[in-house]
Amino acid sequence: MAGRHRLLLENAQQLVLVCGRGEEYLLREAAASPALLRGASLVVGLDGCIKAVGPADVIRSQFSGATFERIIDCSGKCVLPGLVDAHTHPVWAGDRVHEFAMKLAGASYMEIHQAGGGIHFTVEHTRKATEEELFNTFKHRLERMRRAGSTLVECKSGYGLNLETELKMLRVIERAKQSMDIGISSTYCGAHSVPKGKTATEATDDIINNHLPKLKELKLSGEIHVNNIDVFCEKGVFDLESTRRILQAGKDIGLQINFHGDELHPMKSAELGAELGARAISHLEEVSDEGITAMARAKCAAVLLPTTAYMLRLKQPQARKMLEEGVIVALGSDFNPNAYCFSMPMVMHLACVNMKMSMNEALAAATINAAYALGKSDTHGSIETGKQGDLVIINSSRWEHLIYQFGGHEALINYVIVKGKVVYENESCETMSSY
Ligand SMILES: N=CN[C@@H](CCC(=O)O)C(=O)O
């Protein structure tokens, strides 16, 4: 095939497709054995989409007359799909390292929250910050996520709680969507906490009567495109009935339901999410057996957050039971001032050790299933012809090193590629197979 193309990755030791038949998500055995080619090459076209994947000699003859903007020799290396981080809170101001010390000394997450810290502390600082300040820190955080292999990230608002600051956060996210080489799925999370001075019912009414109509208006005018709606459904925050009202109102204006549920107390959030047609529910440490069954039936993804369970020493979500019952299991970093982790490779490692997932299951959860949780598995989450050319190249002959080397991804990730364009190149990365 002659013509000009953007990128040729040649002769990878392992090219991990994850899946290859247009699957929306992977369950059970399929999640446990992702598709993989050896000695394979890949071409990304000028439109940023994958044009061909296959054995190196086949690709060589197929593209014999073609030219490429960039060719990368992948001998001895592995190519994987860009990682998908299905849950983050990356726009905020105010350092909470002091709360980490309090938690280490025995304070619980809710004790700090109820004493006016936690989310309230971050809200206070985020309200005071300028849009420019928030954008600059957010940009820096996205760059750190990208260096750890994430090429599609879900990003929430939720540290404003009032309309003015929620919109400020969403504008910051929209600006990054337009200006940065990274995929973003944006989430309105105005029900992240009950703002000081309001009851949960008053906050719910404010969201339904003022926030959501404004989001609808901004979508119609093309100023801000929000993808998902979120609520922190938790005892002492938003109860099941308020959560239901907010999520339904969000769904009515075209947002995908993707919310925090069953984290610290059993709330029957999973049952509610399944009933409302939620695309995903996050946390689920306290999910009921009925909730798991309902999520499997409704094809509602479980976004598990190993950093939070680890940081807060919570009981681990029942990943094995979910996998066995046919729930679509995805992963997220939950990057936020409480769980300060940018790295999906570390998240996968924690999921394997603490939640007893296999490395194959963790990879499916951090790629195609996380893309499903964001409604984007038609374009992201696997290496397939026609999908976006979002890729990670690691300097190792076995892809599992990306999970195995806990915290070692910085030396291992050689290139991060978005739409066929190299967005991060680590020239000093070492050949790990020899260490
Ligand atoms: N649980 C609610 N929200 C976040 C924490 C946010 C914060 O503490 O600032 C979470 O997903 O872990």
Ligand SMILES: [Zn+2]
């Ligand atoms: Zn969260």
